[in-house]
Amino acid sequence: MDEVFEQLQERIHHRFGQVKLLREAVTHSSYANEQEEPMPDNERLEFLGDAVLELCVSGECFRRYPEADEGRLTKIRAKLVKEKSLARLARDISLDACLRLGRGEETQGGRGRESLLADALEAVFGAVFLDAGFEAARACILGLLEDRWPEEADCSDPKDHKSRLQEVTQRHFRERPRYFLSGASGPEHEKVFEVTLRLPGGLVFSSTGGSLKRAEQSAAQAALQHLAGQGLD
Structure with missing residues (x-):
C-alpha cells in the first residue's frame, strides 16, 4: 500500500x-x-x-x-x-x-x-x-x-431555452424571468400543463406541454424569439 x-x-x-x-x-x-x-x-x-x-x-x-x-x-x-x-x-x-x-x-x-x-x-x-x-x-x-476547461465560456445546451433566457434577462435587465403554473387539464396519464412566463418589464408569454418542464421550455423559447427580434440576445 x-x-x-x-x-x-x-x-x-x-x-x-x-x-x-x-x-x-x-x-x-x-x-x-x-x-x-x-x-x-x-x-x-x-x-x-x-x-x-x-x-x-x-x-x-x-x-x-x-x-x-x-x-x-x-x-x-x-x-x-x-x-x-x-x-x-x-x-x-x-x-x-x-x-x-x-x-x-x-x-x-x-x-x-x-x-x-x-x-x-x-x-x-x-x-x-x-x-x-x-x-x-x-x-x-x-x-x-x-x-x-472548456475553450469557450458558453457551455449551454442549445435546447435548454430556460437557461438561455435567464442569461439574456440577467444580462439586459439584471433580473430573472418568472414562471407560473396557470392550469392543468386532462386525465392523469395525459395531463396538459399551461405555464405563464413573465419577463422583467411585464411582457407575458404562455405555453402548454405534456409536462411542466416542457411547457416552461416552450414559453422560454417564445420569449427568446421575441427578445431576439428586439435585438436582445
Whole structure:
C-alpha cells in the first residue's frame, strides 16, 4: 500500500508531510467500521475538500472567462465539479486502486461507484489543504483540471431555452424571468400543463406541454424569439 500511496502522490503532484491524512482520505466508512480499533474515515475530509474545490474552481472560472456572466460561470463550474466528472478524474489518477473499502463494499463493486470515487477525490483535496494550506490545494486541483476547461465560456445546451433566457434577462435587465403554473387539464396519464412566463418589464408569454418542464421550455423559447427580434440576445 505504501507504494500505491507513493504513486498517487506523484500523480497529484503533492508530497504529503502528514501521510496519515492521505490514508484517511482513501478510507471509506465501510473499511473503518470493520476495524477492531476506532479509526477515522474520509467523510470529514470530503466535507472540507468539497468547499476547497468549489472555491478554487470558482476563482479560476472568474479568471479564465472575464466576459462570462454569472449564469455561464455557474454552468462551467457545475460541469467540472459534478459527480461524473470527479469520478472520471479519480479513475485517471488511479485513485480507485488506492481506496480502502470494507469487504461488503468491495464485493458490491464500490471501487467503481461514481459517488464513492467523487467523494474520495474531494477528501484528497481536503487532505492536501490540511497538509500544506490553500495554495497547495489550489495547485493540486488546478493541475489536475488543466486540460478539462472548456475553450469557450458558453457551455449551454442549445435546447435548454430556460437557461438561455435567464442569461439574456440577467444580462439586459439584471433580473430573472418568472414562471407560473396557470392550469392543468386532462386525465392523469395525459395531463396538459399551461405555464405563464413573465419577463422583467411585464411582457407575458404562455405555453402548454405534456409536462411542466416542457411547457416552461416552450414559453422560454417564445420569449427568446421575441427578445431576439428586439435585438436582445
